[in-house]
Amino acid sequence: MSDPSSNELQLALLQTNNQHAPDANGKESEPEIGSPVVEEEHKESDDEIIYELEHDPGKRTPIQYYDVNEQAVIRRRYIALGPCQPRQHDFPIRDIGGNRRFTSHWFDKYKWIEYSVHLDAVFCFVCYLFKDETKHKGGDSFVKEGFKNWNMMKNRLDKHEGGLSSAHCEAQEKI
Numbered sequence: 001m002s003d004p005s006s007n008e009l010q011l012a013l014l015q016t017n018n019q020h021a022p023d024a025n026g027k028e029s030e031p032e033i034g035s036p037v038v039e040e041e042h043k044e045s046d047d048e049i050i051y052e053l054e055h056d057p058g059k060r061t062p063i064q065y066y067d068v069n070e071q072a073v074i075r076r077r078y079i080a081l082g083p084c085q086p087r088q089h090d091f092p093i094r095d096i097g098g099n100r101r102f103t104s105h106w107f108d109k110y111k112w113i114e115y116s117v118h119l120d121a122v123f124c125f126v127c128y129l130f131k132d133e134t135k136h137k138g139g140d141s142f143v144k145e146g147f148k149n150w151n152m153m154k155n156r157l158d159k160h161e162g163g164l165s166s167a168h169c170e171a172q173e174k175i
Contacts, residue, residue, distance in 0.1 A: 121146025
């Protein structure tokens with residue numbers, strides 16, 4: 001019997017590069033946000049499903065939308081991929097009490113944040129993967145909508161991390 005981690009490594013980690021199959025009119029189609037994109041390719045058996053994982057958190061399918069039997073595999077694949085941190089991106093400037101923009105140095109202080117180029121917003125990688133929705137309702141700006149208020153960023157990131165019993169800290173313990 002082979003080591004489960006080596007089997008895991010053999011599975012293809014597919015990322016979308018905004019390249020999708022053309023529709024009937026020859027236009028490229030985007031996968032619908034909120035529904036998993038399933039590749040037609042099968043690796044080891046006909047029963048195995050390979051999901052195409054979206055790295056940009058603003059386009060990502062919520063974990064709970066995946067088949068319950070596949071969620072652990074999806075989580076492991078995202079952990080292997082790591083948070084989306086496009087350090088070389090030219091972050092747009094917005095007028096929020098002055099000209100403000102996201103800055104990549106926040107990735108160094110807050111290793112768990114990820115940036116959506118699609119939405120120009122920040123998300124929490126560990127809460128996306130492991131937030132317990134039944135125990136911690138609400139507080140989804142870092143999970144579902146994304147946070148964009150750059151002049152309040154440090155305060156909001158510190159508040160999101162919270163204390164030892166915060167939803168973020170509980171999610172972080174599961175990685």
